[in-house]
Amino acid sequence: MEIVVVGRHTDVADRFRQHVEEKLAKVELLSPYVRRVDVEVTHENNPRLSENRERVELTLRAKGPVIRAEAAADDRFGALDLAIDKLNERLRRARDRRKDHRNNKVLPPVDVRPLEEILSDENASANAPEPQISTPAALSEPGDSVETTIGDSPVVIRQKLHHADPMTLDDAVYEMEMVGHDFYLFIDKETSRPSVLYKRKGWSFGVIQLDSPCGAAPVTDLK
Known part of the structure; x- marks a missing residue:
């Protein structure tokens, strides 16, 4: 299993890298086919966010879907522990799902409703002014990302191609x-x-679909 640790707006000490490898050694017990785990460490300079100034994001790549978990704390060691707990829980869900499929267990139904009803229930504002977003550079390869701003505001939009x-x-x-x-x-x-699945209250979900079919080409989302 390959472990890749990178820092975003921060340096990552060798001591932390070694700690990451020790902590992630048990991941293979829950995911025997894991090939790689990407670990991204981000430091927040804003003093108002001191309690969550260190953020750790884990991305596990194995046979099947990508599994991701992230957490923030006042130090990166604590953030890593929280992120690993979330990752392990999702790995257990994936293992249980494989068992459920073997037993032909049916998952809870998804609520698919007309767009008008969804917008009404979520109290969406139809009169909000349209923001002026600067045109980003072209994204050509899956995994490419770019950050843009809305006019002169401090709002930053991260665009990524999947x-x-x-x-x-x-x-x-x-x-x-x-x-x-x-x-x-x-x-x-x-x-x-093109469809968007989203969580509602409890164990229910909603789906918004566009009425224009598309091919299987890469699509862009905002995350």
């Missing part, structure tokens, strides 16, 4: 849980429509 293979709704729910996001952008395998 490869998109058509998948079922069931697979989209699973992969969203593995990366720990509240939403997941995918191409519906049955309809070829």
Whole structure:
């Protein structure tokens, strides 16, 4: 298993790199086919965020979907422990899912409703002014990312290009849980429509679909 540790706006000491390798050694017990774990460490300079100034993001690449977990704390060692706990929980879910599929267990249904009803329930504002976003550089390869700003405001938009293979709704729910996001952008395998799966209250989910089918080309999302 390859472990790659990088720092974003910060240096990473050899002591921490060694600690990461020791902590991640047990990952192979839950994911025997893991090939690589990317560890990204970010330092926040804002003093108002001192309690969460160190952020650690773990990305596990193995046979199957990418599994991601991240956490923040006042020191990177504590953030690493929290992130590993989340990663291990998602690895256990993946293992249980494989068992459920062997037993033909059906996952909870997903709530697919008209867009108008979804927007009404979520109290979306239809009259919000359209922000002026600067045009980003072209993204050509999956994994490419770029950050842009909205006019003169301090708001930063990170745009990233992902490869998109058509998948079922069931697979989209699973992969969203593995990366720990509240939403997941995918191409519906049955309809070829660009779709967004998102979490609602409790164990329910919602799906927004566009009425224009597309191919299996890479798509861009904002994360």
